[in-house]
Amino acid sequence: MSSDDPSKTLPAVDAMREDWAIVDPLMGGTRAMREAGTALLPKWPKEEDCDYQKRLSLSTLIPAYSETIKNNTGRVFAEPITIGEDVPPQIQVYIEDIDRQGNNLQVWAESFFTQALSHGLCHALAEYPNIQPQGEGELVTLADAQAVNARPYVIMIRPQQVIGWRSSNEGGEHVLTMFRYMESVEEEDGAFGVKRIEQIRVLIPGAWMTYREKADDKGNKSWMLHEQGLTSLSHIPLTTYYTKRKGFMTAEPPLLELAHLNVKHWRSQSDQDNILHVARVPMLAISGIDDDTWELKVGTASATKLPTNGKMEWVEHTGKSIEAGQGSLDSLEDQMRIAGAKIVEKEKSATKTVFQAEDDAAQELSPLQTMAGQLEDAIDQILQFFAELIGADGGGHVTVNGNFDSDFIPEISIPALIQLNMAGKISDETLFSELQRRNVVSRDIKWAEEQAKIAEQGPSLGAL
Numbered sequence: 305m306s307s308d309d310p311s312k313t314l315p316a317v318d319a320m321r322e323d324w325a326i327v328d329p330l331m332g333g334t335r336a337m338r339e340a341g342t343a344l345l346p347k348w349p350k351e352e353d354c355d356y357q358k359r360l361s362l363s364t365l366i367p368a369y370s371e372t373i374k375n376n377t378g379r380v381f382a383e384p385i386t387i388g389e390d391v392p393p394q395i396q397v398y399i400e401d402i403d404r405q406g407n408n409l410q411v412w413a414e415s416f417f418t419q420a421l422s423h424g425l426c427h428a429l430a431e432y433p434n435i436q437p438q439g440e441g442e443l444v445t446l447a448d449a450q451a452v453n454a455r456p457y458v459i460m461i462r463p464q465q466v467i468g469w470r471s472s473n474e475g476g477e478h479v480l481t482m483f484r485y486m487e488s489v490e491e492e493d494g495a496f497g498v499k500r501i502e503q504i505r506v507l508i509p510g511a512w513m514t515y516r517e518k519a520d521d522k523g524n525k526s527w528m529l530h531e532q533g534l535t536s537l538s539h540i541p542l543t544t545y546y547t548k549r550k551g552f553m554t555a556e557p558p559l560l561e562l563a564h565l566n567v568k569h570w571r572s573q574s575d576q577d578n579i580l581h582v583a584r585v586p587m588l589a590i591s592g593i594d595d596d597t598w599e600l601k602v603g604t605a606s607a608t609k610l611p612t613n614g615k616m617e618w619v620e621h622t623g624k625s626i627e628a629g630q631g632s633l634d635s636l637e638d639q640m641r642i643a644g645a646k647i648v649e650k651e652k653s654a655t656k657t658v659f660q661a662e663d664d665a666a667q668e669l670s671p672l673q674t675m676a677g678q679l680e681d682a683i684d685q686i687l688q689f690f691a692e693l694i695g696a697d698g699g700g701h702v703t704v705n706g707n708f709d710s711d712f713i714p715e716i717s718i719p720a721l722i723q724l725n726m727a728g729k730i731s732d733e734t735l736f737s738e739l740q741r742r743n744v745v746s747r748d749i750k751w752a753e754e755q756a757k758i759a760e761q762g763p764s765l766g767a768l
Contacts, residue, residue: 310484310504310515310527314468316554323556324423324464326563330369331422337365337570344567345574363574368640369566372559373422380676381414382741383705385683391700395690404457409683409702412458417679419462420547424555427461427485428682429507430541430689434533456690461485461542467504469553478552480540483507503530507540541689545682547675558671562640569636591615646671673708680704707741718742 313321329336329344337344338360345363347356387396387409399409407415420426433454470482484506493499504515504527513532519525548558557563669677680702687699718739725735736754739745 310506311467311486316551317466317468320424320463320554320556323560323563326567327369327422327557327560328464330365330367330563330566331373333367333370334363334365338363345571359574363570365570366566366573366637368569368637369422369559369563372562373418376421376672377414377418379672379708380417380679380704380706381410382707384747385410385413386703386705388701388703390698391687391702392691392696392698394694394696395687395699398455398457398690399687402458403460404455412460413679413683413704416460416545416682417675419460420545420679421559421675422557423463424548424550424557425463425544425546425553427463427466428543428545428686429459429461430456430543430686430693431459432456432536432693456693458686463555466553471552480542480553481509483540483542507542509539510535510537537689537692541692543682543685543689545679547678558675565636565640569640572636670708673706676704676706676708718744 325340325343329340332339341360342356345360351359387399391399401407402409402412416426416428465485465487467484467486468482469480469484471478472481473479484504486502487505488500488502490498490500501516506513506515511532511534514530515527516530517525518528544553546555548556550556683702683704684699687702689699691697691699721730721735721738724730725732732755733751736745736751740747740749
């Protein structure tokens with residue numbers, strides 16, 4: 305592959321893709337694990353292809369990894385993101401449809417965080433529509449932008465799309481000077497159809513290019529320049545959010561050990577299901593018969609006559625290996641619970657700011673809580689890029705409101721809250737807010753309004 309080929313991946317990208325080759329199928333569920341084939345479910349020595357394919361088609365996944373990602377994402381977004389008062393009104397309007405795909409900041413950020421938590425990092429590009437001037441030599445005016453509803457928006461770039469990058473060292477800080485990633489675009493095909501085209505987008509400070517694969521007269525394909533243009537910023541407005549950073553633009557999935565355990569469980573479960581299938585079918589064993597003319601008859605209305613020395617019996621599995629296999633599965637499931645729970649355990653060694661270190665309540669932070677704080681910084685940077693694209697002074701700040709208690713179990717705590725309220729230990733308003741926090745009561749309902757409705761409906765039947 306030529307060094308001028310824009311599709312050439314960096315060694316650092318190849319290294320991360322080795323981890324993602326495990327993570328991606330786990331996030332995709334049983335179907336994706338089956339599609340991975342021998343990469344995640346090895347074929348036994350001397351196992352026929354048809355037997356392996358049958359075993360593969362019957363294998364099922366316990367979604368420990370994907371469910372852990374989902375549950376911890378729910379913790380981070382237990383309450384809506386709070387928009388700071390310093391966020392300009394214009395940008396507040398933008399974040400109601402932050403990606404121009406109908407997703408508000410809360411919905412988009414959940415997907416953004418999920419990708420970063422499962423893969424170790426995720427990228428977000430602050431973009432602005434490419435507006436062509438009305439005539440040659442003319443400049444794009446504010447009226448032109450308003451006429452086509454041009455406004456900043458964010459593009460999520462999943463880590464699997466990234467091909468490579470370049471950076472420079474300015475004052476001891478890495479500055480991104482080039483970023484390459486693969487994207488898919490739709491174009492009209494005929495009167496009614498559409499076709500998807502893979503292309504590589506290259507970003508440099510102040511400009512962008514796209515490359516598409518084209519064939520020459522001899523049928524040899526190569527990546528050729530397709531389009532290019534300029535941007536209004538002197539830097540690349542890319543935000544990279546890390547959940548377990550290893551270096552500049554590189555990371556490792558923070559729950560990678562859980563992923564390996566989940567793959568091990570997938571293989572062991574396949575073995576267990578297979579041996580159960582074999583063990584459930586008893587074998588008929590016959591001994592002491594050498595007569596080739598002897599005929600075996602099996603059935604409820606049939607009887608078999610055996611020679612004097614003949615013996616026939618059903619042979620069944622003792623079950624010892626089945627018990628050992630089930631014990632191994634149970635042990636793996638316990639290990640997966642421990643590996644998944646580490647993300648919410650508080651660590652004294654967690655990185656803190658000077659202000660956090662001065663606060664006794666922040667002496668210990670769980671990795672998940674640290675990730676939530678870093679997510680705030682990532683969103684703040686995206687909003688700052690928005691401000692630069694529209695010429696505003698600043699983008700403002702947001703607050704991520706999560707629940708990071710390691711023992712927080714909503715289903716168990718609700719009856720306890722009701723008992724405390726009935727005993728007069730917590731107020732009705734506190735009970736109401738706690739039920740909202742657990743998504744039992746809609747967050748759109750205000751306590752003052754609900755209190756007025758309760759007063760209007762009169763006393764309950766038990767109080768009459």
